[in-house]
């Protein structure tokens with residue numbers, strides 16, 4: 001899925017070669033944070049759209065099977081990236097749980113109209 005250079009060791013080498021004070025670090029982190037936020041926005045659009053579809057079928061946002069399936073994929077991909085599971089897993093779990101709440105509110109809003 002990822003190219004060979006997409007791993008923690010490689011990004012750490014780049015950080016060593018480009019960052020020499022905390023200002024350098026924080027500039028890069030601000031850049032990465034903006035990318036993460038853009039991707040979270042894109043992800044949330046699909047969560048909302050899934051709510052549109054579920055409002056016509058189950059009316060229930062929460063799908064534990066899909067949550068478990070994504071957790072498995074997050075674990076496998078994190079191992080590939082050398083990304084510590086202590087960072088990726090709780091973060092994605094929180095993202096999925098807050099997305100479920102957001103989606104259920106959207107479904108309920110559609111059904112109350």
Ligand SMILES: O=C(O)C(=O)C[C@]1(C(=O)O)C=C[C@@H](O)C=C1
Nearest residue numbers: 050061062063066067096099100
């Ligand atoms: O896959 C879905 O059904 C979604 O709506 C996405 C999503 C998620 O945010 O990952 C949200 C709610 C479901 O419980 C499962 C997964």
